[in-house]
Amino acid sequence: MIRGIASGLDEGRTTHLMEELCREAAAFRFEVAPNPCVGAAVFAGGREVGRGFHRRWGGPHAEVEALSAAAGSDAPRERWDLLIVTLEPCSSLGKTGPCVEAILASGISRVVVGALDPDPRHRGAGIERLRSNGVEVVLLEGTAPLERVAPHFARWTSADRLRRPRPWMIAKWAQTRSGQLTPPVGVGEGRWISTTASLEEVAVLRGRVDAIVSGVGTVLADDPRFCVRPPGDIGAAPLRVILDSCLRTPPEAAMLRSPAPGEGVGAVHFLSLVGVGAARAEALRAAGSSVHGLHGAESGGHVSLSAVEAWLWDAGVRRVLLEAGPTLLRACLAAGAVDQVRVYTGAVNGGRGPSMGEWLGSATLDGRAERECGEDAVLEGFPRPV
Secondary structure, eight states, rough: OOOOOOOBBBBHHHHHHHHHHHHHHHHHHHHHSOOOOOOOEEETTEEEEEEEEESSTOOOHHHHHHHHHHTTTTSSSGGGGEEESSOOOOOOOSSOOOOHHHHHHTTOEEEESSSSOSTTTTHHHHHHHHHHOEEEEETTTTOOOOHHHOOOHHHHTSSSHHSSSSOOEEEEEEOOTSSEEEEOOOSSGGGGGOOHHHHHHHHHHTTSSSSSEEEHHHHHHHHOOOBTTTTTTTOOEEEEEOOOOOOOOOTTOOOGGGOOTBBBBOOOOEEEEEOOOOOHHOOOOOOOOEEEEBBBBBSSSSSSOOOOOHHHHTTTOOOOEOOHHHHHHHHHHHHOOOEEEEEOSSSSSEEEEESSHHHHOOOOOEEEEEETTTTEEEEEEEOOOO
């Protein structure tokens, strides 16, 4: 029994609150992955004065949000005496500053933590930092189990993933009702399946990844820009990485043009087989892109997916959006390289090309969620490792 967690806040109420924070935090799981779902609450004299969540990848952490909410309450800072958080506060600098420093700056004297950071590189470091600065820390193990709250983060920090790191890959595709990625001739100019609302969602998602990855087949078929437009953050345009083993992309491709007004574009990188097409590589470089030679797959004829993942990681890419045709999409799914899926099914019958219906019918998706976006149906989830 843990006594005196805070004035007017007993262990039972604290445990109930921890469960509530976990449940509410899980609503943001697809937006924060591979980061964990985390919730936090600030108290003053037993009264909650601020609650926060980690809502999007790269955004403020739950502790910072909760402290900000408390600052907007009627409780003066000197009365803040307790922070409850579902996961050990971070102690290292990432896309945001360490949460332990924000907690120390707040003057809060007691912190209750629901679970330790599973990453062995950081596990216990946040708690030790707080304690070494005079903050009392209570660990209520079992009240916020990661296998239930954020199983995707447990996979991200697994021993195998830490030993052989690779970016978190989100596969996004739009399909017709029968699972084809290309609509029938005469529908959506032969290209578009999704509604405007879905296209706007994707624009936001593009501004929240480090790189967009696609294949040369998509480039030749659709001549895409892979840019970020409003409501996406055009100032955070990701790298555009094209797997083009034999460098078939023409230097006149749309993605190699200068950005239009109100459009954000990232640098273009082509990943090809080593030694392929020196003249073609030079032409693509002259058009403003970079070309990188990689080792081929054992089956030959195309670059190795593991080599692609290693190149992305070395380039500092941690969150990838895979926007590709059925060939590359199926290859990545079959290889277990996809960590998360977002599928838009439009109100379109029929279609051209292979269907993704068989994969979707047999896949097991953890954290599965179904919703609507305009007239489109949206499916999200984390494919279970095979």
